[in-house]
Amino acid sequence: MSSNERRMQAGIEAVRKGGAHALGLFKRRDELVIEKKGRQDLVSRADRETETIIRDHISALFPEDGFLGEEHGAAGSTDRMWIIDPIDGTANYLAGIDYWGVLLAYVENGRPTLSFTYDACRDELWTAEAGKGAFRNGKPIRCADTSRxxxxxxxxxxxxxxxxxxxxxxxxxxxxxxxxxxxxxxxxxxxxxxxxxxxxxxxxxxxxxxxxxxxxxxxxxxxxxxxxxxxxxxxxxxxxxxxxxxxxxxxxxxxxxxxxxxx
Incomplete structure (x- = not known):
């Protein structure tokens, strides 16, 4: 198995694991303490814990890789780097609106190589590898043919x-x-x-x-x-x-x- 194949598998596991945790807290969001990072910019422990789960999963398999995350910032290598948004759509999440996603990308030598977007509420996982197409739950997808x-x-x-x-x-x-x-x-x-x-x-x-x-x-x-x-x-x-x-x-x-x- 190539390094990209191993990272693809790791990324899928990481966003599903993080998404399951975020979804569990979403169903108990009345227990969350909401903080403000800025104007209309909210955060809770759900964001931080989900990012930690994703980082820990990747780090255990690829300790040489670095990270850039919304909640925990940058660490490690920038040549092989994972970019994380643990809960994209936090305002929706905290309001109980089920339109939010777990987001992850692997960037190698400055270029995005692997992509992961997980809608935990609907169990829809979109993945892509540079030069190899895009998929939802393993099935190929394409943009619309709209021209007007x-x-x-x-x-x-x-x-x-x-x-x-x-x-x-x-x-x-x-x-x-x-x-x-x-x-x-x-x-x-x-x-x-x-x-x-x-x-x-x-x-x-x-x-x-x-x-x-x-x-x-x-x-x-x-x-x-x-x-x-x-x-x-x-x-x-x-x-x-x-x-x-x-x-x-x-x-x-x-x-x-x-x-x-x-x-």
């Missing part, structure tokens, strides 16, 4: 660190093109839904790597177009805009966002 803006469905994210007109101007431009939109609260699941043909595009005008790097690889492997998060040497530990879409609406998404997509 007035038939497209766009999923959005908003970050309170962003100047509001950057978001509202982009939204107005999309609406004027006839694009419908949703804002559901988990970048991880929105990217998975684009890869799976449920949404046609998703955009965040300011986001962190742990929110989107796994899903961007997933969309790319499903035949979609994506922003390269590390283009121009941008580091993984700094936020930037991100977008992904079905290939047939690439030009209109680039137009309304001002972003450049690859695919």
């Amino acid at each position: 803006a007035d038939e497209a469905l766009l999923a959005l994210s908003f970050n309170f660190k962003l100047d509001p007109p950057v978001y509202t101007n982009m939204l107005e431009a999309a609406i004027r093109k006839g694009i419908d939109h949703r804002r559901l609260g988990s970048s991880a699941l929105k990217l998975a839904y684009v890869a799976d043909g449920r949404f046609d595009a998703t955009v965040s005008m300011l986001t962190n790597s742990w929110d989107v790097v796994p899903g961007l690889l997933l969309v790319k492997e499903a035949g979609g177009c994506i922003v390269d998060f590390t283009a121009d040497g941008h580091p993984y530990d700094q936020p930037r805009p991100a977008a992904a879409c079905a290939p047939g609406i690439r030009s209109v998404i680039e137009e309304v966002t001002g972003l450049t997509l690859d695919g």
Whole structure:
């Protein structure tokens, strides 16, 4: 078994293990103490414990690998690094809304290589390996074949660190093109839904790597177009805009966002 095959198996085990823990606490969320990291930025022990479970599982199998996690930060190697968002959609999670995901990516020599997105509430696991396609629960998936803006469905994210007109101007431009939109609260699941043909595009005008790097690889492997998060040497530990879409609406998404997509 190759190193990537072993890491793929480890990643699947880790997100399922972490997801099971998070789901158990989700069902008892009235016991959680909620803390604020910033404006509309919440956290609880569920986030921290889930990230620790994932890190510990990976570390036991690959002690030489490093990590970049939303809750516990960076540690170890950056040549072979796992990026973790233990609960993407924490506000939904703590409000009892079952739209959140467990997110993990393996990055080797600066390039995303493996991707894992787990919806524990629905037991849907999306995986991808660079150059080998995208899958949901082991079955191949592809982006939608949508080619008209007035038939497209766009999923959005908003970050309170962003100047509001950057978001509202982009939204107005999309609406004027006839694009419908949703804002559901988990970048991880929105990217998975684009890869799976449920949404046609998703955009965040300011986001962190742990929110989107796994899903961007997933969309790319499903035949979609994506922003390269590390283009121009941008580091993984700094936020930037991100977008992904079905290939047939690439030009209109680039137009309304001002972003450049690859695919």
